[in-house]
Amino acid sequence: MTQPSSVGGSPGIGPGAARAMVVPMAIVLGIAALLPFLLLIGMSLFEMDLSRAGSQGRFIGLDHYRALLADGRFSSAVGLTVAFVLFGLVVETVVGCGTAVYLHTLKPRLRSLLTTAILVPMLMPPVMVGLTWLFLLQPDYGLVSHGLRAMFGVEGTVLADPRLAMIAVRLVDVWEWTPFVTLVVLAGIESIPSQILNAAEIDGLTWLQRLKALYWPAIRRLLALIVILRAIDAIKVFDSLYLLTGGGPGTSTELVTLFTYRIAVQQTRIGYGASATVVVTYAVLLLTMLFYRFSGTRRS
Numbered sequence: 001m002t003q004p005s006s007v008g009g010s011p012g013i014g015p016g017a018a019r020a021m022v023v024p025m026a027i028v029l030g031i032a033a034l035l036p037f038l039l040l041i042g043m044s045l046f047e048m049d050l051s052r053a054g055s056q057g058r059f060i061g062l063d064h065y066r067a068l069l070a071d072g073r074f075s076s077a078v079g080l081t082v083a084f085v086l087f088g089l090v091v092e093t094v095v096g097c098g099t100a101v102y103l104h105t106l107k108p109r110l111r112s113l114l115t116t117a118i119l120v121p122m123l124m125p126p127v128m129v130g131l132t133w134l135f136l137l138q139p140d141y142g143l144v145s146h147g148l149r150a151m152f153g154v155e156g157t158v159l160a161d162p163r164l165a166m167i168a169v170r171l172v173d174v175w176e177w178t179p180f181v182t183l184v185v186l187a188g189i190e191s192i193p194s195q196i197l198n199a200a201e202i203d204g205l206t207w208l209q210r211l212k213a214l215y216w217p218a219i220r221r222l223l224a225l226i227v228i229l230r231a232i233d234a235i236k237v238f239d240s241l242y243l244l245t246g247g248g249p250g251t252s253t254e255l256v257t258l259f260t261y262r263i264a265v266q267q268t269r270i271g272y273g274a275s276a277t278v279v280v281t282y283a284v285l286l287l288t289m290l291f292y293r294f295s296g297t298r299r300s
Contacts, residue, residue, distance in 0.1 A: 037281065044275035050268035064275035074276060076251060077259040084170060084255060085234040089227060091174050096181025097223075101215065103182070104189045115186065122179040130243030133172050134159075137244075162252035165245050169253050172240060177233070181226055188219035228288055235284055256280050 044065070047058040068074050099118070103111050121129065136144040139157045148154040158164045192214055200210055238257040241247075247254035247262065254262070256276065264273025 037278075040274050040281075041278055043271055044278050046271050048269075048271035048274075050270065060271075064272050065279070067272065068275055068279060073251060073254075074256075074259060077254050077256045080166070080253070081235060081255045084173070084237075085231055087170050088173050088177070088234050089230055091170075092178045092181050092230060093223065093226065095174070096178045096226075097185050097219070099178070099182045100185035100189060101211075103186055115183070118182060119179045121176045122183075124176070126176075126237075126239035127243065129172065129176050130240035133168070133175075133240070134243055137168060159245055160249055162249050165249060165253050169241055169244060172244065173234065173237060176240070177230060181230070184222050184226055185219050188222045189215055192218050224291070228291055231287065231291075232284055235280065 045059060045061060047060050047063075103115060106114065124132070133144075136142050137158050139145050145154075145158060148158065154164070158168055196214065200214060205213065235255075236257060237255065238261070241253065241255060241258060242261070245253040247258040260273050260276045260280075263269050263276065
């Protein structure tokens, strides 16, 4: 006896019809995603320097990409970006996981209150994050500057020192995005059935045993997703960084986003800036695909 394909006996939607309904939207999204990138690639193949009369629209092929390989400033920006991303990933993952495990041990009402408070930095617009820390690090009346001066004897403007400026930029990123890691990891831990947690409590499992047998299986796939999303976000950081240092002093905090901004907008070398953007975008796509392939997030 055949059963109705949907509730109430109405005919269901077959696989072919479902795919046909999805295809138009997939085409629209594909065009919306690929068209700007293809346009960017096209711009990178032409000489588009608004500061030089008569140089617009001249086809030069891969000359911009050859120049990038020999550009020490671009290499420095890539190195600073890699160090920035790795520092953020390590610190945010460790601190976020530790905070999530601690919040999980609290009573529900207190946990909800603290989680809401912790999420405030992540909910702030990046521009507000930059302005907030710019005021806190102001040498005359900034609260953080006064604390550094009193505890460690740090004199002068923190953001004017190349070494301290890079440390400050990294810590601001950690302050802003550690709550994201905490929230995702806490959601993974909360997904563990209460019966299993109660059984672990009765059996007297130590903290390390719970971490290995309960918490890690629940959050490992989430951690892979966190690493991918945070790496992409860290590479794209611009707003707060621009407000805090503008890439300075000199080029000590010039990540690839600021390098591209200075080249394409301030120096009006649009073609060269487009080539740098294409290289970084391709690197991000390649990194994401490799990490997704080897992180175990795929379906079997």
